[in-house]
Amino acid sequence: MAGLEVSIGSLRLRNPVLLASGCVGYGEEIAQFVDLSALGGIVVKGLYMSPRIGNPPPRIWETPSGMLNSIGLQGIGIHRFVRERLPALRQGGATVIVNVCGETDEEYEQVTRVCDEADGIHATELNISCPNIQENGRCPGMSQEHTYSLISRVRKASSKPLIVKLSPNVTDVAAIATSAEQGGADAVSLINTVLGMSIDTETGETRTATGMGGLSGPAIRPIAVRMVYQVSHAVRIPVIGIGGICDARDAIEFFMAGASAVQVGTANFMNPVASMEVLAGIKSYLARKGKKLNEIIGTCQIGRVQESEPG
Amino acid sequence: MxxxxxxxxxxxxxxxxxxxxxxxxxxxxxxxxxxxxxxxxxxxxxxxxxxxxxxxxxxxxxxxxxxxxxxxxxxxxxxxxxxxxxxxxxxGKPFRVDVGDRPVMVAGGRGIAPFFELARRLSGRSPLLFYGGRTQAQIIETGFFVRLCSEIIVSTEDGGMGHKGFITEPFAEYLAKSTPPVIYACGPHAMLRRVAEIAGSVPTELSMEARMACGYGICIGCVIPTGREGYRRVCLDGPVFSGDEIRWQDLK
CATH class of the missing domain: 2.40.30.10 (Translation factors)
Known part of the structure; x- marks a missing residue:
């Protein structure tokens, strides 16, 4: 459909609705409900070089309008993904983006290299929120310097579009985004989960086995919209909005804040066809307003009071 | 599908x-x-x-x-x-139903739920039901099972109905003298663990419970520790597991 395409570096997405990493595995289960080729793309669950067993249960806890998770990046490793899971995604016509993880900068580079060489992987999304073993568990995405040096290094390992997924657990997300852009990112996506914790007051134990967890869902949407707004004013590269998107109106909020595309994550847990509903709703909104997607991006006005439409 | x-x-x-x-x-x-x-x-x-x-x-x-x-x-x-x-x-993965005569079902509390349809499918095989609850208020719809099972053994922890104590006690006595083709169980983890121990070499089909977000395999939130493949999803790899797959010592 005309007017819905989005460019991320050299990659042309069919439309601006993607499935978010960590919320759709490697796509095979959700493909029962969703035609992946009809979406803008799928960002598969974060992958390291080697398989990871993940964290012990309990791993999830529902919170007001959201959920905490502490999955621990359980995964099959990039090689098994390319061998065993990528073929089905290719056959289904999906635009595949791999979320790249690393315990060291070297590992990020290695995984990116594998992605660069694999046919059927269209782009990578660098998860700079992974605990780094050379930095006492600090994530690269917590400092401008580390973000810049990591992305500069990874940039040289791949000719495919490189998206950098930003963490909200920082003081100045726009500064990190700027470092990502300077390092050579083609786009930034945000936000990853917000660190949180919940405690069972009967037992005194935390609700997830590892103590902290990542908060996702509608509860974090206003934080995400605010950060997308800030980042889109700080960088020239496209911004992909993520955070509690459940319907088209939520997605349009992100476009107006400055996002060129969006990812649907936790909503897939409540509704397997949420992404299709978001896409259909965007189309009808644009038709109703007589506008193209790029005509609403970044159009939000600060300080102008308007009456909202009924309903 | x-x-x-x-x-x-x-x-x-x-x-x-x-x-x-x-x-x-x-x-x-x-x-x-x-x-x-x-x-x-x-x-x-x-x-x-x-x-x-x-x-x-x-x-x-x-x-x-x-x-x-x-x-x-x-x-x-x-x-x-x-x-x-x-x-x-x-x-989820269903119970296997292609089994021999006199299979055993062990239910604890609301763990009775999956056995209504199972009992119907197994009725030609003369199934037995061991059904335990804390009190009689947790023992429901026994009339349904009377029609389909060859025997029903009930227990309550307070003795208000049937045997006084845990259902695993009469179950263990039965296993001491009989060898069923398969044991199905659903209930609290402590009960399932005990059933798996008592079962010994008899195959078990245990319906596990876990907190879930999606229910269809994508969030990987509902895992339990298993021996062969590490953490496995209760929603998609289960909820029915064989007792010898589960690492009970690591299960909370």
């Missing part, structure tokens, strides 16, 4: 300590196999749907048995006839 669909509530009624919720959802009812479950949600708060074993299937209507213990179950217990809910199902 799971269906994501709307269903209409046809009945909500208390059954002793539990609630029985019936929902018309023909496509799920047609395809459901014993041991499978469905995710149910009735609004946007709570956010996540809740998983329940499918207990009865009757002319396109699914029935679920649950306890009103929290936000999700409270919301479902307050539904009224005619209300619309969203369902995803049937989900």
């Amino acid at each position: 799971a269906h994501y669909m709307r269903g209409m509530v046809t009945a909500v009624r208390p059954v002793k300590e539990y609630v029985r919720l019936s929902i018309k959802a023909e496509r799920i009812a047609e395809e459901m196999q014993p041991g499978q479950f469905a995710m149910i949600s009735a609004g946007t708060e709570p956010l996540l749907p809740r998983p329940f074993s499918i207990a009865h299937v009757d002319r396109g209507v699914l029935s679920f048995i649950f306890q009103d213990v929290g936000r999700g179950t409270g919301m479902l217990a307050s539904l009224r006839v005619g209300d619309s809910v969203r369902l995803l199902g049937p989900l």
Whole structure:
């Protein structure tokens, strides 16, 4: 459909609705409900070089309008993904983006290299929120310097579009985004989960086995919209909005804040066809307003009071 | 093949300590196999749907048995006839039903749920039911099983109904003198662990429970520790597991 395409570096997405990493595995289960080729793309669950067993249960806890998770990046490793899971995604016509993880900068580079060489992987999304073993568990995405040096290094390992997924657990997300852009990112996506914790007051134990967890869902949407707004004013590269998107109106909020595309994550847990509903709703909104997607991006006005439409 | 669909509530009624919720959802009812479950949600708060074993299937209507213990179950217990809910199902690996004569089912409390349909499928095989609860208020619909099972052994922890104590005690006595082709069990983890120990080399089909977000394999939130493949998803790799697959010492 005309007017819905989005460019991320050299990659042309069919439309601006993607499935978010960590919320759709490697796509095979959700493909029962969703035609992946009809979406803008799928960002598969974060992958390291080697398989990871993940964290012990309990791993999830529902919170007001959201959920905490502490999955621990359980995964099959990039090689098994390319061998065993990528073929089905290719056959289904999906635009595949791999979320790249690393315990060291070297590992990020290695995984990116594998992605660069694999046919059927269209782009990578660098998860700079992974605990780094050379930095006492600090994530690269917590400092401008580390973000810049990591992305500069990874940039040289791949000719495919490189998206950098930003963490909200920082003081100045726009500064990190700027470092990502300077390092050579083609786009930034945000936000990853917000660190949180919940405690069972009967037992005194935390609700997830590892103590902290990542908060996702509608509860974090206003934080995400605010950060997308800030980042889109700080960088020239496209911004992909993520955070509690459940319907088209939520997605349009992100476009107006400055996002060129969006990812649907936790909503897939409540509704397997949420992404299709978001896409259909965007189309009808644009038709109703007589506008193209790029005509609403970044159009939000600060300080102008308007009456909202009924309903 | 799971269906994501709307269903209409046809009945909500208390059954002793539990609630029985019936929902018309023909496509799920047609395809459901014993041991499978469905995710149910009735609004946007709570956010996540809740998983329940499918207990009865009757002319396109699914029935679920649950306890009103929290936000999700409270919301479902307050539904009224005619209300619309969203369902995803049937989900999960079912019980195997191609078994020999006199298979055994062991249920603890609301763990009775998946055995209604299982008993129906096994009725030609003279199944036995061991059914335990804390009090008689947790022992429900025994009349249904009387028609389908060759024997029913009931226990309550307070002795208010049947044997006084845990159901694993009469179950262990039975296993000491008989070798069933398979043991099915559903209930608290402590009971399932004890069943697996008592079973020894008899094959077990244990229906596990875990907190879930999605119910269809994508969040990897509902895992349990298993020997062969590490953490496995209760929703998709289970909920039915063989007792010897589970690393009980690592299960909370």
